[in-house]
Amino acid sequence: MAMKTKFCKDCKKEFQQDSLDRFQRRYCKECSAERKKAYENIHEVTFEECED
């Protein structure tokens, strides 16, 4: 375990991130959940405009 403290780019709160984790998060758990939700909404809205 190699936990390190990072600061969320969104709310500036501290959160713990395993530095060995392949996916390095830039947002805390709350914000990434929010962003995921927002992304899904955006994706839904723009689905016909930007297919990939």
Ligand SMILES: [Zn+2]
């Ligand atoms: Zn946050």
